Amino acid sequence: MKPSGIAEHAVQALNARERQRFVESNPQSAALAERASQSLFGGVPMHWMSDWSTPLPLFVARAQGARFFDVDGHEYVDFCLGDTGSMFGHSPAPIVAALREQAGHGLTTMLPGEDAVVCGELLAERFGLPFWQVATTATDANRFVLRWARAITGRKVILVFDGCYHGTVDETMVRYRDGYTVHRPGLIGQARNLTQHTRVVPFNDPAALEQALARGDVAAVLCEPALTNIGMVLPEPGFLDRLRELTRQYGSLLIVDETHTISTGPGGCTRAWHLKPDFVTLGKPVAGGVPCSVYGCTAEMAQAMQLVRAHSREMAEGHGHSGMGTTLSANALAMHCMRANLEQVMTESAYAHMLGLAAHLAQGLRRIIQKHELPWSVTELGARCEFQFRASPPKTGAEAEAAFHDSLQQTLHLYLINRGILITPFHNMTLCCPDTTEADVDRLLATLDEVLGELLAIPGAREG
Known part of the structure; x- marks a missing residue:
């Protein structure tokens, strides 16, 4: 078992189910992915856009504030925000x-x-x-x-x-x-x-x-x-x-x-x-x-x-x-x-809102980790926070990298996406913007609590 505290067979079982759910729920994205494969290298305008946790690219229709909508009409609460490019929300007035x-x-x-x-x-x-x-x-x-x-x-x-x-x-x-x-x-x-x-x-x-x-x-x-x-x-x-x-x-x-x-x-x-x-x-x-x-x-x-x-x-x-x-x-x-x-x-009042919500999110993440008895930790930096698959926050880049568990991270991200929540890809970082609400944060926490409960309910999920 990886140091994450969750057995790989449980991760793979949930991932297979969630991949199927994504494909069935996103026919328009699937159609655009097929069309894009004829003109865009890898079917995306930047090759790393195909490296998300989804089995095919998720195509966006529009974004506003802390939300975006995909081409199939699904609404998402966005805690990625363009990996900081839209840190103050999408298209501020x-x-x-x-x-x-x-x-x-x-x-x-x-x-x-x-x-x-x-x-x-x-x-x-x-x-x-x-x-x-x-x-x-x-x-x-x-x-x-x-x-x-x-x-x-x-x-x-x-x-x-x-x-x-x-x-x-x-x-x-x-x-x-x-x-x-x-x-x-x-x-x-x-x-x-x-x-x-x-x-x-x-x-x-x-x-x-x-x-x-x-x-x-x-x-x-x-x-x-x-x-x-x-x-x-x-x-x-x-x-x-x-x-x-x-x-x-x-x-x-x-x-x-x-x-x-x-x-x-x-x-x-x-x-x-x-x-x-x-x-x-x-x-x-x-x-x-x-x-x-x-x-x-x-x-x-x-x-x-x-x-x-x-x-x-x-x-x-x-x-x-x-x-x-x-x-x-x-x-x-x-x-x-x-x-x-x-x-x-980019005002003092905007930051006050963002930092307060991020602190609320970090506190909630710690509660969930403790509830499920997982050897994970949480790191905070202003409006962003991250949960990491190690018992204490890393002190070096090598320690942070050693805690990576790609299959688990991708499965958690895909589960969240299938339920209308996006966090930063490639690791477990979140960012709150001026348009993020306490209800948005609580929704992320509840959904993460839900997916961990499902994972750990799979027989043998805690076995070494």
């Missing part, structure tokens, strides 16, 4: 209004407007970093900041934590194995050796961190304040303070990626935990679901960046290319939506 307002006034011009100025001011106020730039995705923001860090420090090596998530930045596609940095399993089409200029260490391991930084060749540490994609892993007390001390001691810059950890509050962990990074990056939800990302820096970094630019122009006789920026970055539509999101959606 101010974002809808901003889209309409800007639609007739130009979508992209390669020139700034007043919205950009207001967004910079609001971001500086929230995060405490005075200068900002805009990109299109968090991946872009992280890539650009890594270029700045290397140029400023004159160093090439980037350090990340095992199990990190920073979009699809090449340098972060590595793992820690037996003391060595290796390529992430499953990486497709990788031409160069990432381990030459990337070093990875376990999260919450200050000794390993110092050993990696002491070589004096690390340009920057790129980190999430808490791991969020390998299963949530919170920092141990004092670890982030030690991280800041060590980066300063060894001349490395500190980049904090708040793309997922913005769930803690309007200024993310940077503000809530009084972090002092050199750079902050943020993507996904910053424009209310419209593609946009930002990165901010200290005054010291801004001055260093100016010197780098001046030198670059001199070397290129004024016509160089920085390797940063895409044509659609900071487009007028995204800037108008980001301003509306920062001013009207």
Whole structure:
């Protein structure tokens, strides 16, 4: 039996039943899946969209607030919310209004407007970093900041934590194995050796961190304040303070990626935990679901960046290319939506609602785990929480990964989907938005209680 406390034969029995129920209940999705297979690789517009727990893709018709509707007319309470892209709900009214307002006034011009100025001011106020730039995705923001860090420090090596998530930045596609940095399993089409200029260490391991930084060749540490994609892993007390001390001691810059950890509050962990990074990056939800990302820096970094630019122009006789920026970055539509999101959606009151419901959900999850006598735990991070198949919350990415039980997770997710509830795929994370209600949370808890009761009622489900 896996450490989850539930025998595999019980998981497989329930999964077979739920797969059949899904197919029978979703004929329109099945028809679209068949049609899509003729023109879309894997039958989906992004290949990972076929990796959900469903036996065929679930096609969405529309979404609003904390709910979406599929093409077969089923309604779902959404605790995934685009894996944070719609953290403040689907199509918030101010974002809808901003889209309409800007639609007739130009979508992209390669020139700034007043919205950009207001967004910079609001971001500086929230995060405490005075200068900002805009990109299109968090991946872009992280890539650009890594270029700045290397140029400023004159160093090439980037350090990340095992199990990190920073979009699809090449340098972060590595793992820690037996003391060595290796390529992430499953990486497709990788031409160069990432381990030459990337070093990875376990999260919450200050000794390993110092050993990696002491070589004096690390340009920057790129980190999430808490791991969020390998299963949530919170920092141990004092670890982030030690991280800041060590980066300063060894001349490395500190980049904090708040793309997922913005769930803690309007200024993310940077503000809530009084972090002092050199750079902050943020993507996904910053424009209310419209593609946009930002990165901010200290005054010291801004001055260093100016010197780098001046030198670059001199070397290129004024016509160089920085390797940063895409044509659609900071487009007028995204800037108008980001301003509306920062001013009207991403508010203190919205977070108060979200955090309260997430705490209620986490408390309920712990009650259910205790009721069914399962060796599981719950991790909280602001508006999100996660139940994990281990007796205590993990302290490293490796511990979180070791607790994975793919078949059980997929079966639980499919059961929830068949009853109109969606949580984040690939692990058991939930997110509450301003439109989530206490009744929605209680419905998720009741349904999870129900599926665990059914699983454990299967003969031999608790047998070793």
